[in-house]
């Protein structure tokens with residue numbers, strides 16, 4: 001019986017690890033090419049959104065990307081002070097999950113925020129592409145990242161919204177040669 005369980009665990013581990021590793025590679029590559037260095041230069045420390053989500057600074061105003069307990073995504077635009085401001089003409093669409101079987105999310109106004117029509121695909125590491133238009137005629141701003149729903153071991157946020165610079169994910173950049 002014991003042997004059976006450990007074989008099962010080993011098989012599960014093997015089945016899971018390549019996809020996680022692939023997602024991590026993706027993440028590193030992406031950060032390395034665009035974004036991360038600029039962000040580090042802008043401000044020394046990352047801040048979480050007012051609801052504990054990830055702050056996306058690709059648009060002006062910035063917005064908070066938050067995964068709700070039911071898996072739906074809430075987008076809240078933020079004022080200069082980092083506090084929520086009501087959504088106006090902004091529109092957002094998103095594609096999440098595997099490239100082979102992506103889930104398209106549409107967003108509708110919900111209070112002062114935008115809420116997705118359906119939850120993100122299942123998983124703890126979900127690649128997402130956000131397409132944001134500040135007004136109907138504005139150019140689409142695309143933001144890609146991995147939604148890592150694991151709890152950060154160091155700060156109180158989930159990894160996708162993590163505000164601390166822990167682990168190789170952040171510090172590996174300096175000595176990281178591609």
Ligand SMILES: [Zn+2]
Nearest residue numbers: 152155162164
């Ligand atoms: Zn953290």
